[in-house]
Structure formats: structure tokens, C-alpha cells
Amino acid sequence: MGKIHKRHSPSFKAKVALEAIREEETVTELASRYGVHPTQIKRWKKAAAEGMIELFTDRRGKREEEKSLLIEELYREIGQLKVELDWLKKKLDLSARETVMLIEREDKQIPITRQAQLLGISRSTVYYKPRVHSYNLKLMHLIDEQYTKTPFYGSRRMRETLKKKWL
Numbered sequence: 001m002g003k004i005h006k007r008h009s010p011s012f013k014a015k016v017a018l019e020a021i022r023e024e025e026t027v028t029e030l031a032s033r034y035g036v037h038p039t040q041i042k043r044w045k046k047a048a049a050e051g052m053i054e055l056f057t058d059r060r061g062k063r064e065e066e067k068s069l070l071i072e073e074l075y076r077e078i079g080q081l082k083v084e085l086d087w088l089k090k091k092l093d094l095s096a097r098e099t100v101m102l103i104e105r106e107d108k109q110i111p112i113t114r115q116a117q118l119l120g121i122s123r124s125t126v127y128y129k130p131r132v133h134s135y136n137l138k139l140m141h142l143i144d145e146q147y148t149k150t151p152f153y154g155s156r157r158m159r160e161t162l163k164k165k166w167l
Contacts, residue, residue, distance in 0.1 A: 016036060096125055099119050100126055142165060143162065146158060
């Protein structure tokens with residue numbers, strides 16, 4: 001059967017440690033009076049002495065050190081995000097039109113300009129509307145129709161067939 005450890009409050013520990021620092025009584029006497037092991041009292045005394053030193057040190061230095069650690073951590077995170085973004089751009093092997101389709105125009109958190117920047121395309125590409133002439137549409141339709149009928153025609157024969165249809 002194991003021993004049950006007592007849990008002492010911080011105020012109790014501080015009280016015993018202060019009396020040990022005053023050295024009006026020996027550690028053994030304090031241990032018997034408070035019912036705590038002498039080694040424990042020595043630990044509390046040491047912790048209190050170390051804690052007092054920190055009370056009187058310049059806190060600005062500590063704040064600046066914490067600030068510089070935070071800044072260092074943030075720069076590390078920024079670097080990691082930049083590497084991941086570059087990797088994503090390399091893996092995102094899409095045409096310009098497919099890339100434009102990734103832009104979410106309704107997203108209010110990330111503006112369209114920033115989305116275009118993240119995807120590595122110019123902003124004008126996002127707003128570009130191709131002009132399709134009716135002549136080109138008709139020609140593409142005829143080529144498609146002829147190719148569906150005769151897929152074995154080469155480019156020259158296809159050109160001659162289309163010329164005959166237009167005349």
C-alpha cells in the first residue's frame with residue numbers, strides 16, 4: 001500500500017518557506033511543528049529564494065525576450081506558409097482558364113485581387129471575357145460536324161470539304 005501524499009496550499013508553502021528563510025528555528029523544528037519533511041522545507045526555501053530574485057529583476061528584459069521569441073516564431077510560421085504556397089502553385093498545374101475558375105467571387109474574407117495573387121495570375125485574367133465571333137463559332141461547328149462524320153480525314157481533305165460546303 002502506497003503513501004498518501006499531502007497537498008499543501010501555496011500560502012502554506014510560502015509561510016513555511018519564509019520562516020525557514022528567517023532561520024529563527026531550525027529546519028527540523030519547523031518540520032515537526034508543521035508536519036512536513038525537512039527536505040521538503042529546504043526545497044520550498046530554495047524555490048522561494050529563486051522566486052525572490054525574479055521579483056527584483058528588470059521585467060523589461062523579460063518582456064523583450066518574450067517579444068523577440070514571438071516574432072521569431074511568427075517569422076518561422078510565415079516562412080513555412082510561403083514554402084507551402086510555392087509548393088501548391090507548382091502542384092497546381094492548370095491552364096489560366098481553369099485557374100480563374102478557382103477564384104471565389106462571393107468570398108468576402110479574401111478579396112479577388114488577393115486570390116489572384118495567391119494563384120499566381122494577373123487580376124485582369126480574372127475579369128477577361130473572351131470575344132467569340134459568330135464566324136468562328138459557325139466554323140468550329142462545321143469542323144466538329146465533319147470530323148464526327150469522317151474522323152479519318154486529314155487536315156487538307158478537311159479543308160477542301162469545308163471549302164465546298166461554304167461555296
